[in-house]
Amino acid sequence: MTQAELGERVGATRQTIIAIEAEKYAPSLELAFKLARVFALPVDGVFQFHAAG
């Protein structure tokens, strides 16, 4: 699946998918759930939380 296709499936642009992959943008909870659903994984199977500091 390309970044553009993934973006289309979750209602985001390719640039946003690239920014999420590069950890330059933290998606909203809604977008995180949509991405996880595409991969048929729980949210914490796709995203990890790193506490600042």
Add this chain to the structure above:
Amino acid sequence: MSEHEKTAWWSLGSGILIWLFLGMRFTEDWEIVELPPGDAVATYVQMIVLWIVAAVVPSELAARNPAQLAKDERDHAIDAKGDRWEGYAVVIVINVFVVQLLAHEFYQDRTASLPGLDLGSTTAIVFALLTALFLGDAVKQAVILWQYRK
């Protein structure tokens, strides 16, 4: 480069050019000159027309490919950050003008020693307020471009 970045570059560039146009009309060698009221109004109307044209051109060009115009949550978040910084910039510049005016009023006998922003004429006040708006928009577009590129 996304359509949104291109639009921000266009807005930044056109805003600077329109502000330079205002500067050419309202100043001579960057010293504010008192314009006759008719000329000041004509310049203001011309600025509005230029601003509308500058706003319409990118949206007309982008309308040829509407899919690229769609904004997602990241675009909206970046726009909101730009709006916030625009607000900060306008507030700061307006307060500089206010402090300048109050200082000149308060230190009437020593105004020659104050740093110069002569807001003593209608032309000067109009130019200063429009400069605040243009500066705010320039800050907004710069923040948007920085957010897309960081």
